Amino acid sequence: MGATKTDHFTEKQNAIAAQAKALGHPARIAIMEYLMKVDSCICGDIVNELPLAQPTVSQHLKELKNAGLIKGSIEGNTICYCIDEKAIAILQSYFANISIRLEKKKNKTC
Amino acid sequence: MGATKTDHFTEKQNAIAAQAKALGHPARIAIMEYLMKVDSCICGDIVNELPLAQPTVSQHLKELKNAGLIKGSIEGNTICYCIDEKAIAILQSYFANISIRLEKKKNKTC
């Protein structure tokens, strides 16, 4: 097959999985970290930061954008990218919640 | 191609990407949430919780285990699974850090 059976899961589960999937590639993690490292949104300059060809980077950026993890706005000849804080906030609270719940039932694990 | 160029990225980037990738499927998110919902580790019973065939679930469990997100210990005829708190802690702090850094440079985004 190769096609994920999204129908059988909740919206929320699919949403989190989609965001996690978008981050499930080192190049996309590297893009996120670069966007974070620089002190503002970045216009151009992303391709040179990565050890991948331009079409490949463009594709990764597209996936991050589709997953809602980054925003991009056209700035003349270039495109300004930056991280979407909301998406990160969602992921952060998701994992924070898991941590809290795990904390509560310590020692009950294997 | 289809093969990720992990060589060109840092260990940390690859590690985070690997964990995110493991969570990048709704079935695996569902498994994590089920493990969290029940008040202890689970022996057996996971297959019946998911709308997928047993070999498929087994495969998903294997991937979560390989990524270090869950632990499994054989308990006679069944296997007890539970979430690995350390892995969740790593992810949580990763996203928390991003949030903090984004907070610091508010308004500088697109």
Next chain:
DNA sequence: CAATTTCATCGTAATATTGCAATAATAAGA
């Protein structure tokens, strides 16, 4: 021991992802 239960593995088909060369599209500058 035979039957059953539980989980893993193998094999395979369908589909998705990754990566890049070639090419297009768009805007800025000469």
Next chain:
DNA sequence: TCTTATTATTGCAATATTACGATGAAATTG
């Protein structure tokens, strides 16, 4: 306008993922 710079899109080859039936392995039960 012609050229250059920047990003997107297309098309393709290599590989990975997803899903499941069939089968296997190991412990439990009757």
